[in-house]
Amino acid sequence: MILVGVDAGASHTEAALATPDGAVIVRERGAGGATGPGRADRAAGAIADTIGAALRRAGEAPAAVVVGAAGAGNEEERAGLEHALRATLGLPCPIAVTTDVHIALDAAFPGEAGIVIVAGTGAVALARDPAGRLRRTGGYGPHAGDDAGGYALAREALGRAARGHDRRDPAAAGLLHRLLATRGARTFGDLVQWAQSAGYAEIATLAVEVAAAAAAGDAIASAAVEACAERLAELAMPLAKPFAPDAPRVALAGGLVQPGSPVREALERRLLNTIGDVQIMHEPVDPVAGALWQARRLAEA
Numbered sequence: 600m601i602l603v604g605v606d607a608g609a610s611h612t613e614a615a616l617a618t619p620d621g622a623v624i625v626r627e628r629g630a631g632g633a634t635g636p637g638r639a640d641r642a643a644g645a646i647a648d649t650i651g652a653a654l655r656r657a658g659e660a661p662a663a664v665v666v667g668a669a670g671a672g673n674e675e676e677r678a679g680l681e682h683a684l685r686a687t688l689g690l691p692c693p694i695a696v697t698t699d700v701h702i703a704l705d706a707a708f709p710g711e712a713g714i715v716i717v718a719g720t721g722a723v724a725l726a727r728d729p730a731g732r733l734r735r736t737g738g739y740g741p742h743a744g745d746d747a748g749g750y751a752l753a754r755e756a757l758g759r760a761a762r763g764h765d766r767r768d769p770a771a772a773g774l775l776h777r778l779l780a781t782r783g784a785r786t787f788g789d790l791v792q793w794a795q796s797a798g799y800a801e802i803a804t805l806a807v808e809v810a811a812a813a814a815a816g817d818a819i820a821s822a823a824v825e826a827c828a829e830r831l832a833e834l835a836m837p838l839a840k841p842f843a844p845d846a847p848r849v850a851l852a853g854g855l856v857q858p859g860s861p862v863r864e865a866l867e868r869r870l871l872n873t874i875g876d877v878q879i880m881h882e883p884v885d886p887v888a889g890a891l892w893q894a895r896r897l898a899e900a
Contacts, residue, residue, distance in 0.1 A: 600662040602898060603650055604890030606699055607632030607642065607668040609720040609800040610854075612649045615887045616657050619895055626887075627653035631800060633669035633720075634680045635740070642668065643683035650688065663898035664694045665890045667702030669721065672738060693897050699886060700725040700738065706889030707850035707880060714838050715884065718831055718862070719853035720803040721745035726838035729845070736834045741799050747830035749806035749855050750799055752862070755823045756809040757794055757802075760787070763819075771819045774812055781808045806855060813861040821861070828865035831856075832873050839874045846876040852884035 601624070605614045612632040616625040629649030634642040646666055654661070666684065671677040681696040688694065700723045704715045714726040722745055723738025741750055760778050763771025764787040775787065782805075784790045794802060812820035839847045849870060856863040858881070867879050 600898060601657060601659045602891050602894040603653070603661045603664040604702070604887045604892075604894050605632075605646055605650060605664070605666040605668075606702060606886040606890060607634075607646050607666055608699060609633040609669055610803070612646055613887055614646075614649045614653045615891060616653050616659075616661070617891045619898075621888070621891060621895075623891075625653045625656045627656070632666075633800075634676050635670040636676070638670070639676070639679035639683045640687075642670075642680055643687045646684060647687040661690065661692050663692050663894040664688070664690065665702070665894040665897060666694075666696045667699045667886060667890050668696060669699045669719075670740075671696055671698045672700075672723075672735065693900075695893070695897055697890075697893065698725075698738075699723075700735065701733075702889035702893065703850075703852040703884055703886040704889065705892050706886050707852070707882075707884045708848065709889070709892050712842070713848040713850060713880075714835055715850045715852055716831055716835055716856070716866070717853045717886075718748050718851070718855040718866075720749050720800050722748035722751070722831055722834065722853075722855075724834035724838055726841075726847070728841040730841070732841070734838055734841075736838060747827055747834065748853075749803035751830070752809055752823060752827045752855070753802050753805035755826065756805060756820065757790075759819050759823060760790070768819070773817050774809070774819045777808055777812050777817075777820075778805060781805065810855070810861050824861050825865050827855075827862055828869050831862075831866050832869035835870060836873055839877065846878050847874070848878045848880055849874075850880040850882075850884050852886060858883060 632646040760775040762768040
């Protein structure tokens with residue numbers, strides 16, 4: 600029996616095929632498969648292409664498919680993507696769509712209590728409390744939320760670079776030059792023109808350079824990272840209350856908070872300072888593993 604688990608984000612989609620005991624046979628990476636209003640068919644196409652490439656490499660049909668997709672928190676968006684995937688994949692097996700943060704939670708704490716903070720292009724947190732209840736904070740997109748993910752960090756860095764360009768903050772000159780070099784831009788005007796036409800996920804790619812600048816000691820980048828970490832910690836604060844008096848377990852997932860990242864280091868400090876009694880899990884979280892765990896349950900249902 601082959602299971603398919605998928606993590607579909609704004610920047611990329613990752614699919615894995617595994618046996619029921621969790622042994623991964625194939626991993627495949629493809630274009631972003633985040634969904635949203637009017638984007639179900641496009642997202643389904645990217646996800647189906649990635650799954651199809653993985654299945655061709657394995658040469659076997661799956662028993663169940665679970666997709667955790669960014670943007671699927673709304674029931675209408677989730678159902679729309681699920682319908683589009685069934686039509687696009689044409690597979691006879693059960694297919695289920697959930698959110699990217701839900702599969703991250705099950706990757707870190709399979710069916711158990713805990714909190715996961717996912718910080719990639721956007722940012723969202725999900726908790727399963729000791730009574731088994733789920734509660735989410737954040738993850739509402741760039742216009743109503745996501746003020747702590749890669750897009751928000753990049754947007755703040757661009758704003759600080761603008762102040763450096765205008766000589767309102769001469770200390771930001773170093774960050775400005777770094778962002779110009781990253782984009783291959785000759786002038787700040789070139790950078791502004793790129794940002795005006797770039798998409799949400801594309802702007803978020805600058806977060807990698809902001810984090811690198813902070814790690815290299817740039818004070819302005821470090822301040823942006825600390826502000827980002829503060830907002831990420833705020834996502835977890837209301838979720839921790841139902842765990843009292845016990846210390847909640849908190850896992851961190853997403854490209855922005857990979858081990859060694861200055862954002863992760865700052866976030867861990869913030870969590871200890873704001874929540875206090877908390878168990879921070881240091882093992883890397885692989886959201887695809889949570890999708891595979893759910894796929895096994897779906898196949899056995």
